[in-house]
Amino acid sequence: xxxxxxxxxxxxxxxxxxxxxxxxxxxxxxxxxxxxxxxxxxxxxxxxxxxxxxxxxxxxxxxxxxxxxxxxxxxxxxxxxxxxxxxxxxxxxxxxxxxxxxxxxxxxxxxxxxxxxxxxxxxxxxxxxxxxxxxxxxxxxxxxxxxxxxxxxxxxxxxxxxxxxxxxxxxxxxxxxxxxxxxxxxxxxxxxxxxxxxxxxxxxxxxxxxxxxxxxxxxxxxxxxxxxxxxxxxxxxxxxxxxxxxxxxxxxxxxxxxxxxxxxxxxxxxxxxxxxxxxxxxxxxxxxxxxxxxxxxxxxxxxxxxxxxxxxxxxxxxxxxxxxxxxxxxxxxxxxxxxxxxxxxxxxxxxxxxxxxxxxxxxxxxxxxxxxxxxxxxxxxxxxxxxxxxxxxxxxxxxxxxxxxxxxxxxxxxxxxxxxxxxxxxxxxxxxxxxxxxxxxxxxxxxxxxxxxxxxxxxxxxxxxxxxxxxxxxxxxxxxxxxxxxxxxxxxxxxxxxxxxxxxxxxxxxxxxxxxxxxxxxxxxxxxxxxxxxxxxxxxxxxxxxxxxxxxxxxxxxxxxxxxxxxxxxxxxxxxxxxxxxxxxxxxxxxxxxxxxxxxxxxxxxxxxxxxxxxxxxxxxxxxxxxxxxxxxxxxxxxxxxxxxxxxxxxxxxxxxxxxxxxxxxxxxxxxxxxxxxxxxxxxxxxxxxxxxxxxxxxxxxxxxxxxxxxxxxxxxxxxxxxxxxxxxxxxxxxxxxxxxxxxxxxxxxxxxxxxxxxxxxxxxxxxxxxxxxxxxxxxxxx
Numbered sequence: 065x066x067x068x069x070x071x072x073x074x075x076x077x078x079x080x081x082x083x084x085x086x087x088x089x090x091x092x093x094x095x096x097x098x099x100x101x102x103x104x105x106x107x108x109x110x111x112x113x114x115x116x117x118x119x120x121x122x123x124x125x126x127x128x129x130x131x132x133x134x135x136x137x138x139x140x141x142x143x144x145x146x147x148x149x150x151x152x153x154x155x156x157x158x159x160x161x162x163x164x165x166x167x168x169x170x171x172x173x174x175x176x177x178x179x180x181x182x183x184x185x186x187x188x189x190x191x192x193x194x195x196x197x198x199x200x201x202x203x204x205x206x207x208x209x210x211x212x213x214x215x216x217x218x219x220x221x222x223x224x225x226x227x228x229x230x231x232x233x234x235x236x237x238x239x240x241x242x243x244x245x246x247x248x249x250x251x252x253x254x255x256x257x258x259x260x261x262x263x264x265x266x267x268x269x270x271x272x273x274x275x276x277x278x279x280x281x282x283x284x285x286x287x288x289x290x291x292x293x294x295x296x297x298x299x300x301x302x303x304x305x306x307x308x309x310x311x312x313x314x315x316x317x318x319x320x321x322x323x324x325x326x327x328x329x330x331x332x333x334x335x336x337x338x339x340x341x342x343x344x345x346x347x348x349x350x351x352x353x354x355x356x357x358x359x360x361x362x363x364x365x366x367x368x369x370x371x372x373x374x375x376x377x378x379x380x381x382x383x384x385x386x387x388x389x390x391x392x393x394x395x396x397x398x399x400x401x402x403x404x405x406x407x408x409x410x411x412x413x414x415x416x417x418x419x420x421x422x423x424x425x426x427x428x429x430x431x432x433x434x435x436x437x438x439x440x441x442x443x444x445x446x447x448x449x450x451x452x453x454x455x456x457x458x459x460x461x462x463x464x465x466x467x468x469x470x471x472x473x474x475x476x477x478x479x480x481x482x483x484x485x486x487x488x489x490x491x492x493x494x495x496x497x498x499x500x501x502x503x504x505x506x507x508x509x510x511x512x513x514x515x516x517x518x519x520x521x522x523x524x525x526x527x528x529x530x531x532x533x534x535x536x537x538x539x540x541x542x543x544x545x546x547x548x549x550x551x552x553x554x555x556x557x558x559x560x561x562x563x564x565x566x567x568x569x570x571x572x573x574x575x576x577x578x579x580x581x582x583x584x585x586x587x588x589x590x591x592x593x594x595x596x597x598x599x600x601x602x603x604x605x606x607x608x609x610x611x612x613x614x615x616x617x618x619x620x621x622x623x624x625x626x627x628x629x630x631x632x633x634x635x636x637x638x639x640x641x642x643x644x645x646x647x648x649x650x651x652x653x654x655x656x657x658x659x660x661x662x663x664x665x666x667x668x669x670x671x672x673x674x675x676x677x678x679x680x681x682x683x684x685x686x687x688x689x690x691x692x693x694x695x696x697x698x699x700x701x702x703x704x705x706x707x708x709x710x711x712x713x714x715x716x717x718x719x720x721x722x723x724x725x726x727x728x729x730x731x732x733x734x735x736x737x738x739x740x741x742x743x744x745x746x747x748x749x750x751x752x753x754x755x756x757x758x759x760x761x762x763x764x765x766x767x768x769x770x771x772x773x774x775x776x777x778x779x780x781x782x783x784x785x786x787x788x789x790x791x792x793x794x795x796x797x798x799x800x801x802x803x804x805x806x807x808x809x810x811x812x813x814x815x816x817x818x819x820x821x822x823x824x825x826x827x828x829x830x831x832x833x834x835x836x837x838x839x840x841x842x843x844x845x846x847x
Contacts, residue, residue, distance in 0.1 A: 087186070088106070088110070088174070089110075093110070093174075094106075095187065095189045097189065097191030097193075098360055098361065099195045099362075099428075100154070100195075100201070100203065100428055101152045101154050101155060102170050103152050103153075104117075104174075105149070106148060106174060107148060108144070108147050111149050112176050115149045115176055116175040117172055118173035118175065119138070119153075119158065119159040120159065121158075126159060128151075131281075133207060134207040134208045134266070134281035135266050135268060135279070135281060136158035136159070136268065137153065137156060137157030137158060137208065137268075138151065138152070138154075138157055139205050139206050139208075145395075151172065152205070155168045155191070156212060156275075159171070162272055162273075165197060165272050165273055165274050165275055166192055166193075167190060167191075167192050168191045168192070169188070169189075169190045169191075170187075170190070170191070171187075171188045172187045172188070173187070197214070197274075198416075198424050198425065198426040199213065199214045199424060200426070201213075201425070201426050201427075201428070202425065202427040203427075203429075204322070204427065204429040205430050207282065208280060208281050209279070209280055209281075209300060210277065210280075211278050211279075211317055211318065211319045212275045212276065212278070213276050213315070213317065215271075215274055215275060243259050243306045244258055244259070244306065245269065245302050245303065245304050246302070246303045246305065247300070247301065247302055248301040248303065249286065249288040249301070250288045250299075251288075254286060256305075265284070265285070265286075266280065267280050267284070267286075267302070269304065276317070278317040280302075282298060282323075283298075284300060289323070290343075292341070292342065293339050293379055293381045294381070295337050295339050295381060296322070297320055297321065297322055297339060297342055298323050299320040299342075301316075301317075301318045301343075302316075302317045303316050320342040321342070321429065322339065324337045324338060326433045326434065328435050328436070332387055332388045332389070333374075333385040334385070334387075334393075334409055334433045334435055335383055335384065335385050335386075336383075336384045336386075336411060336431060336433055337381055337382065337384070338381070338384075338413070338429070339380060339381055339382070340377065340381065340382055341380065352415065353415075353416045354375050354413065354415050355368075355413070355414040356368045356373045356384060356411070356412070356414075357411075357413070357414070358391075358409065358411065359392060359410045360430065361412060362412060362414055371391045372390050382415070386409050386433065388435060389407070393407050393408065393409045394407065394408045394409070395407045395408075395463070395465075396408070397440060397465050398437060399541040399542070400437060402439060403442065403466070403536075403545075404437040404438060404439055405440040405463060406434060406435050406436065406437055406438060408433070408434045409433040409434075411430070411431045411433055412428070413427075440463060442461050442462050443459075443460055444458065444460075444549075445458040448549065448551045450552065450553045453507065453509070454507045455504070455505065455513070455526070456503065457503070457506075457530060457547065458502070458503050458504075459501055459503075459532060459547075461499055462499060462501055462534065463499060464499065465537050466534050466535065466536050467534070468490065468492075468502050468532060468533070468534055468535075469534070469542075471530060471531050471533050472531040472533075473488070473506065473512045473529070474512045476512045487506070487510050488504065488510070489504070489505045490502050513528055514526070514527040515527075517555065517576075517577045521552055522578075523554060524553045524554075524578070525551075525552055526550065526551045526553065527549075527550050528548070528549050528550075529546070529548045530547045531546055532544065532546075556649075557582050557648040558576065558579050558582060558584075558639060558649070559651055560572060560573045560637055561573075562651060562653035563653075564655035564656075567616055568613060568615040568616045569613075569614050569633075571611070571612040571614070571651065572612075573609060573612075574608065575609060581641070581642070582639045582648060583639075583640055583642060585637075585639075585640055586637065587638070591603075591612075591637075593605075596612070599618050599620070600615055600618045600619075601613065601614050612637075616657060617662070617664075619779070621633050621634065621635050622634045622635075622636075626674070626708070626710070627701060628701050628703055629658070630656055630657055632654055633654070634653065634654040635653055636650055636651070636653075637650065637651045638650050639651075660674075660706070661674055661676050661784055662674045662782075663675075663758070664779070664782060665713075665758030665759075665760070665779050665781065665782045666779060667779055668774060668775070668776075669713045670711070670712055670713065671711060671758050671782070672709070673708070673710070673733075673784065674707075674708050675754050675784055676705055676786075677705060677706065677707060677733065677735075677754060678705045679786045679787065680733070680735070680753055680786060680787050681735065685735045686702075687705065689735065690707050691733075692709065692711065692717060692731050692732065692733060693716060693718065693731050693732055693734070694715070694716040697717070709756075711731075713758060713774060714729075716731055718731045723762075725763070726761055726762060727759070727760050727762055727765065728757055728758065729757065729758045729780075730755060730756065731756050732755045732756065733754040733756070753787065754784060754785065754787070755784070756782070756783070756784055757782065757783040759783070760776050760781075764776050765777075
């Protein structure tokens with residue numbers, strides 16, 4: 065009782081004052097009774113940046129400062145990763161109401177600053193430990209050591225006889241009726257002191273109904289450090305004694321805790337070590353058992369194994385290994401030039417051992433394990449499929465407390481999320497391991513993408529430099545990750561845009577840097593300014609584009625569906641490669657044209673004519689009644705003023721005029737048989753009809769209807785001559801060396817109304833070289 069009395073005198077530090085407290089709203093705090101302590105956790109969002117606690121008992125209110133907490137059995141920790149401030153109070157802490165070591169009542173105040181005003185909140189709880197007390201209990205808290213022993217524990221056999229004898233001798237010679245304490249270090253025994261003096265130095269001794277409690281902060285002058293199996297251990301060895309008459313009462317109290325800092329390996333483990341035997345009076349050599357927990361709560365052994373917690377024994381040293389990312393660990397991203405991370409694990413360890421007297425000791429230890437800064441590289445992966453013509457870039461391994469807030473694409477700033485008009489997309493992908501990634505998509509043809517033709521690869525190179533802006537939360541620290549991606553695509557041959565006009569077709573080609581890989585042709589001929597002038601095309605070419613206007617009826621057109629209403633004209637431009645001159649692409653444009661008159665001279669020897677007969681028909685005769693030189697060759701279609709004829713060149717009485725360089729086929733549209741051509745050599749001025757001519761260059765002809773075939777490399781040049789035209793206009797700038805007329809049948813042939821198919825009669829075979837070699841001999845008719 066004297067011991068308890070002395071302690072109470074030492075704790076009369078303040079007087080009671082009445083404080084009116086508010087209540088903390090629900091959801092912002094949590095209070096829990098654990099096996100050996102009481103815990104309060106308050107959200108930092110409510111408590112603020114500088115929360116403070118006060119202990120309250122019947123004697124007053126006591127601010128829990130850092131030093132006061134270590135002396136009185138409190139541990140206050142601000143845990144930013146958990147977003148909490150936590151208070152742990154030992155069941156034997158200074159201001160706890162203890163009833164028979166079974167019921168413990170706590171009263172605390174939380175002081176916060178809200179809107180510049182300090183507000184006090186009352187927190188109280190009554191706890192009953194669910195676990196029975198062991199004969200000897202040692203707690204190694206973050207800021208203090210505490211040992212409690214049952215009052216009826218016998219003198220331990222672990223104390224060395226010399227140490228015990230020396231302590232007893234000192235106690236006997238200096239003992240008084242008041243309790244005193246004597247500290248022993250590894251080298252010597254210090255002089256005894258009264259408990260009041262010990263309390264002034266930060267030591268607390270308390271006697272409850274059934275236990276003797278001793279508590280001391282770390283680093284006290286009377287503590288000493290020892291190295292056990294290479295592990296640093298802090299030890300405080302105190303002997304309490306009191307002399308009653310001739311009897312000296314002595315109690316040996318030893319607090320010993322491993323001070324191993326921490327270590328880590330390259331395999332992703334945080335490690336902590338403690339000797340199996342910290343001190344002979346703390347832990348014994350028999351039946352040592354270890355349990356691991358986190359955040360002040362032990363877990364069952366199967367759960368610990370599932371989480372990857374490892375306890376290994378090596379040379380009487382226990383090594384605890386915790387994976388960085390194990391359940392219960394906390395991680396934090398940090399920007400320090402690069403992106404780093406560190407892990408924190410709040411280790412809770414229980415070590416149960418039994419000494420030679422079969423007295424078990426239960427040691428509970430709180431330690432915070434933390435890794436150094438570890439590089440946390442995010443990575444980019446180019447997932448682009450060139451055929452999709454879109455950059456697909458994956459940014460991965462992004463921690464959960466880091467988010468993408470913006471970036472630059474080829475130095476063009478962009479915010480996240482992108483606007484719909486930008487054409488860029490970002491998709492977030494989350495993973496079970498608390499990481500996430502982002503998928504960026506940018507089309508190749510987006511204005512921000514740099515495009516450059518690679519002569520070496522003969523491909524188009526698309527380039528995108530990406531500067532990701534990543535923000536670490538909640539500090540909003542920015543980290544920049546750079547990535548460059550490139551894709552090659554096969555370059556496509558150029559392609560013209562084409563539009564129809566009344567007079568022909570217009571083609572336009574926008575130049576590209578790599579268009580030199582191909583050339584443009586009309587048929588097999590290379591398109592050049594000279595070729596365009598030769599065929600009557602209108603061409604302009606500058607650094608930006610090529611414009612080509614192809615008038616109707618010029619070289620290169622194909623015609624079909626010819627009627628009086630109109631016809632379809634098609635023109636084709638070819639793109640060829642230089643190496644093999646193979647066609648790589650073609651631009652074909654087909655247009656519907658209308659024409660009052662037209663004449664077409666095909667390469668296979670057919671003349672097609674739509675002629676306006678109004679000038680040759682002053683008396684109002686019907687065009688459907690017209691015919692060619694062969695009166696049995698009538699029109700295929702006719703209206704009030706026009707007629708359509710289509711016939712082989714070697715039929716219908718066509719006249720063949722052969723010159724040195726050209727051959728001309730001529731026929732005439734007549735209204736009656738009286739106007740039929742009597743003399744093929746007669747002057748054209750005597751004919752009351754409409755003349756039609758098709759002229760072909762001899763150098764392009766392969767056959768002149770030999771074996772009923774006509775072959776020409778090019779279409780002929782057609783001409784329609786009305787009777788009102790002068791004779792001079794009909795003449796061609798050439799000298800004819802032969803004039804022939806195709807045979808006409810003597811009997812009438814039946815023909816459908818308005819339509820008469822062409823007739824292929826027997827034709828004089830003309831060998832062109834003979835006439836070219838003998839220009840002086842004219843031929844006047846058929847043989």
